Amino acid sequence: MDEKSAKKEKIPRQPMPEQKPEVRKRNFEEVPLGYDEETAIREAQRCLQCKSPACVQGCPVSVDIPGFIKLIREREFTKAIRHIWERNSLPAVCGRVCPQEIQCEGMCILGKKDRPVAIGNLERFVADREREHGTGDLPPKQHPTGKRVAVVGSGPSGLTVAGDLILKGHDVTIFEAFHKPGGVLVYGIPEFRLPKEIVYSEVNFLERLGVRLECNVVVGRTVSLDELFEEGYDAIYIGVGAGLPRFLNIPGENLIGVYSANEYLTRANLMKAYLFPKYDTPIVRGRNVAVFGAGNVAMDAARTAMRLGAERVRIVYRRSRDEMPARAAEIHHAEEEGIEFHLLTAPKRFIGNESGRVTGVECLRMELGKPDESGRRRPVPVEGSEFELDCDLAVIAVGAAANPLLTQSTEGLEINERGYIVADPETGKTTKRGVWAGGDIVTGQATVILAMGAGRKASDSIHKYLTWGW
Amino acid sequence: MFEILKRHEMADGTVVMNEISAPKIAAKARPGQFVILKANETGERIPLTMADTDPKKGTITVIYQVVGKSTALFRGMQVGEKYQDVIGPLGQPTHLEKLGKVACVGGGTGIAVLHPITRALKEIGNYVYAVIGARTKDLLILEDKMKAASHELEVCTDDGTYGHHGFVTDVLRDLLERENIKLVVGIGPVPMMKFLCKLTAEYGVKTLVSLNPIMVDGTGMCGCCRVTVGGKTRFACVDGPEFDGHAVDFDELAKRLDAYKEEERMAYEKFMKERQAG
Numbered sequence: 001m002d003e004k005s006a007k008k009e010k011i012p013r014q015p016m017p018e019q020k021p022e023v024r025k026r027n028f029e030e031v032p033l034g035y036d037e038e039t040a041i042r043e044a045q046r047c048l049q050c051k052s053p054a055c056v057q058g059c060p061v062s063v064d065i066p067g068f069i070k071l072i073r074e075r076e077f078t079k080a081i082r083h084i085w086e087r088n089s090l091p092a093v094c095g096r097v098c099p100q101e102i103q104c105e106g107m108c109i110l111g112k113k114d115r116p117v118a119i120g121n122l123e124r125f126v127a128d129r130e131r132e133h134g135t136g137d138l139p140p141k142q143h144p145t146g147k148r149v150a151v152v153g154s155g156p157s158g159l160t161v162a163g164d165l166i167l168k169g170h171d172v173t174i175f176e177a178f179h180k181p182g183g184v185l186v187y188g189i190p191e192f193r194l195p196k197e198i199v200y201s202e203v204n205f206l207e208r209l210g211v212r213l214e215c216n217v218v219v220g221r222t223v224s225l226d227e228l229f230e231e232g233y234d235a236i237y238i239g240v241g242a243g244l245p246r247f248l249n250i251p252g253e254n255l256i257g258v259y260s261a262n263e264y265l266t267r268a269n270l271m272k273a274y275l276f277p278k279y280d281t282p283i284v285r286g287r288n289v290a291v292f293g294a295g296n297v298a299m300d301a302a303r304t305a306m307r308l309g310a311e312r313v314r315i316v317y318r319r320s321r322d323e324m325p326a327r328a329a330e331i332h333h334a335e336e337e338g339i340e341f342h343l344l345t346a347p348k349r350f351i352g353n354e355s356g357r358v359t360g361v362e363c364l365r366m367e368l369g370k371p372d373e374s375g376r377r378r379p380v381p382v383e384g385s386e387f388e389l390d391c392d393l394a395v396i397a398v399g400a401a402a403n404p405l406l407t408q409s410t411e412g413l414e415i416n417e418r419g420y421i422v423a424d425p426e427t428g429k430t431t432k433r434g435v436w437a438g439g440d441i442v443t444g445q446a447t448v449i450l451a452m453g454a455g456r457k458a459s460d461s462i463h464k465y466l467t468w469g470w
Numbered sequence: 471m472f473e474i475l476k477r478h479e480m481a482d483g484t485v486v487m488n489e490i491s492a493p494k495i496a497a498k499a500r501p502g503q504f505v506i507l508k509a510n511e512t513g514e515r516i517p518l519t520m521a522d523t524d525p526k527k528g529t530i531t532v533i534y535q536v537v538g539k540s541t542a543l544f545r546g547m548q549v550g551e552k553y554q555d556v557i558g559p560l561g562q563p564t565h566l567e568k569l570g571k572v573a574c575v576g577g578g579t580g581i582a583v584l585h586p587i588t589r590a591l592k593e594i595g596n597y598v599y600a601v602i603g604a605r606t607k608d609l610l611i612l613e614d615k616m617k618a619a620s621h622e623l624e625v626c627t628d629d630g631t632y633g634h635h636g637f638v639t640d641v642l643r644d645l646l647e648r649e650n651i652k653l654v655v656g657i658g659p660v661p662m663m664k665f666l667c668k669l670t671a672e673y674g675v676k677t678l679v680s681l682n683p684i685m686v687d688g689t690g691m692c693g694c695c696r697v698t699v700g701g702k703t704r705f706a707c708v709d710g711p712e713f714d715g716h717a718v719d720f721d722e723l724a725k726r727l728d729a730y731k732e733e734e735r736m737a738y739e740k741f742m743k744e745r746q747a748g
Contacts, residue, residue: 179557216555244690256728257729266691277737280512405708
């Protein structure tokens, strides 16, 4: 079909084929199944190829979106992925977990009258196609500079910095505290939303480019930043994330069966507790589950609990549906899988039995008052509205704070009153010479793509420093 | 890396010592700190406090008791085999001070954790009384090392098969009556630490305990190892593992340690059956 007739026909946005809810809610396989070539081309034909594309402005790493979509249209799939790699080293990840609806797709001009081009689905398509059928060719590397860079943390921002700098000819080593690379991509985001095989394939791509990876190294404990400089590193990038779980600080929180989302998801994802006893890490398999919070992490925890055999999973959130921070698509997926939403409800205390296991949670009804500093309307408890919810598993997913392990052990690194590292938003430079930082340890908990955007800016700045000086 | 260089079965064979090659960790580790070990791809992350380190040889020593599948798996690992992952050193080192007379009290495999702390307290000039105990003679470990690490050593067995017949707390009570003890370090099973802290509280003697809650990451990320200390939630992995024993909620700790009892029993039985079959 040529472009003219495509326009005449007015192609609708191509739906993403998905596993059926009643099937997928009991397995850990990926929910969306991906486009085939013809569907991808058909979707690509919807793109208007705008002269000054708004979608690119919406992308934190400025991928040339019309450019790669045009190549898909021309069946030049290999060229398309190479085009994306120029700006984004983790397209298979971004195509899956980026909040496209508020970024590229949110700006798409088609979205004004019709539905926007499915940019995320197309990005995922070319990345998956390359992984499954690609030639394995690597992008060209510049001449070795002899400069050494240490990247602390192998999450999205660290991987971005490593990918950028290895291509510019620097020698890069990533240090990871866990026994597997990927950071939040492997411990936090479940298999059914981002298969681990895809993360390892992206990491493997960096290793093939020459990036060295050292797992089991806790920078701040096993080795300090200053010792890394003594070992001969010329620059250090810190991308350790915001790994400290927040709790509700209510009575009964240490009962067995009350998990932080970090622990619950780490057991389930990284340690593969869903395969227990084939894998040795156990997990409480609740029949009646309450998840506190309503962000993407809460949706992940709720959907994981469902897959681990729960009969009933409830999201308990103290504000209303409008304030829920999760992506609309994630909320929709959760609803399809039978997750219940208990809105305007706040936990007051956990109730346990004699062996110290959680059996329920006392809650309060809330109503919304005036907006607070976050701009969301502040929930106010309705007096005397206490009631009890039964649960044998509770997951607290109300956000994360800065982990002080690295910053405490490092001199000369300024942190703000909330424990986050102070870094220039344009360059990622910290107050310590030769040290950059980016991602959640600077901004607080955010998204994969924003962490990658911070990594991109920092890698440009590190490259300038290694070439011209501080 | 992480190759087992020495292996030694202690007590009645249920307690095993592994000296492991881990140069980076050995160079950094100080008394009181721990490592996390993972045997293989499907293994669990298990925290163990280091019983010794040798920065020159680049080795660390851990001593563990076989209690479930993961430790049974560890026990099956021979010299020359490798742990897939060893992470550390983790946790805060013991705060060492010259105070005068101190008592180091250990029970079971807690003695392994106590040993480097005892030695360090002696090295900085304290007069160190050591009291170690076990259920029965065959389960007692590290007697010689504890003798060398302290000035005076007393041994107890619950069944009277060796040394003093009775609990370590009996001997400690005599010591507290007799001597001006400035600090007690008590490491062992949770009930032992609980009763030891009750005793030292009567005498108003500052008491340090080293806690061993269930952990996953060991770097403050998951909050699995939370313990209530002085009414506040603390993370044993980054705030500990040592805490003021008089402020610790031992009953909560004991319950949390039993969180996966059923799963552990199931996994252990399956493992033993498979091993017998294979």
